[in-house]
Amino acid sequence: MSVPTTGRALSDEQVVAIADELAEATRTGGTIPLVSPRHAGMTVEDSYAIQRVWRARREEAGGRVVGHKIGLTSKAMQDATGIDEPDYGVIFADQVIASGETVEHARWSNVRVEVELAFVLRERLAGPGVTREQVLAATEAIVPALEILDSHIELAGRTIVDTxxxxxxxxxxxLGTARLAPDAEDLSWIGAMCRVDGEVMETGVAGGVLGDPVMGVVWLADKLGEHGDALEAGETVLAGSFTRPVWVRPGSVVSVDYHGREDIETLEVTFR
Structure with missing residues (x-):
């Protein structure tokens, strides 16, 4: 079902109430009922307004934004959600994990992982009108990355506005330790295999992200510009997954190998 992308259907009071529900679920590690059935006609802009209030709550509590993530970069996922563009979220400092760490599975709900590339920025990018060349020039390095997905809204029946x-x-x-030059190669052909406990669960190439992962960052900079925001120097951007989500159980070891790349180490995280 298609979801309206523009305009606001919810009042400011409704937006704040939903954001506070999500802030509490984030704090406790719980989930809340779907938002979309409770607010018929809710738009994508309503959803970003909720996200901004949620972000403000975390910042008021001492959280520090260190980057952004891009989602829904594949055609299949866009078709499934009824929207024809990606979405985005913010990354806080306490959400950054180094490859090789052991983490608590119970820290998150609905634990799944996706393989991505991350862009570390040395310059500010502000839309609209950002170009591919500007993204490459503003990028300090490309870093191999794994996204751990978490949902504080129940999974079954979610729409784009819930997400x-x-x-x-x-x-x-x-994040891995490899730092690739942004303009040294065709990033679209970087390929990876995702293993859980040694078994290959997903494979893909970075071109699955809008045909070119750089274009994900272009989209994000322009979209943030529409919301009066920008990508800041020093931020890290998760450019979008090029594998499907893989479920992870407590006790599992997730590893990502980059085919034929001696310059990229195996990315690994253990879920205790």
């Missing part, structure tokens, strides 16, 4: 309201379902990002 955006819930900070695009970001749980955390796992």
């Amino acid at each position: 955006i309201s819930d900070n695009a379902a970001l749980g955390a990002m796992v």
Whole structure:
């Protein structure tokens, strides 16, 4: 079912009430009922308004934004949600994990992982009108990454407005140590295999992200510009997954190998 992308259907009071529900679920690690059936006619702009209030609550509590994530970059996921563009969320400092760490599975709900590339920015990017060349020039390095998905809204029956309201379902990002030059190669052909406990669960190439992961960052900078925001120097951007989500159980070890790349180490995280 198609969801309206523009305009606001919810009052400011409704937006704040939903954001506070999500803030409490984030604090406790719980989930809330679907937002979309409770607010018929809710729009994508309503969802981003909820996300902004949720973000403000975390910042008021001492959280520090260190980046952004992009979601829904594949045609299949866009068709499934009834919207023809990606979505985004923010990344806080306490959501950054180094490859090789052991983490608590219970820290998140509905734990799934996706393989991505991350862009570390050395310059500010403000839309509209950002170009691919500007993104490459503003990028300090490309880093292999794994996104841990988390949902504070029940999964069954979610629409795009539920996902955006819930900070695009970001749980955390796992970053490798490799730092690739942004203009040294065709990033679209970087391929990876995702294993759980040694079994290959997903494979893909970075071109699954809008045909070119750089274009994900272009889209994000322009979209943030529409909302009066920008990508800041020093931020890290998760450019979008090029594998399907893989479910992870307590006790599992997730590893990502980059085919034929001696310059990229195996990315790994253990869920205790």
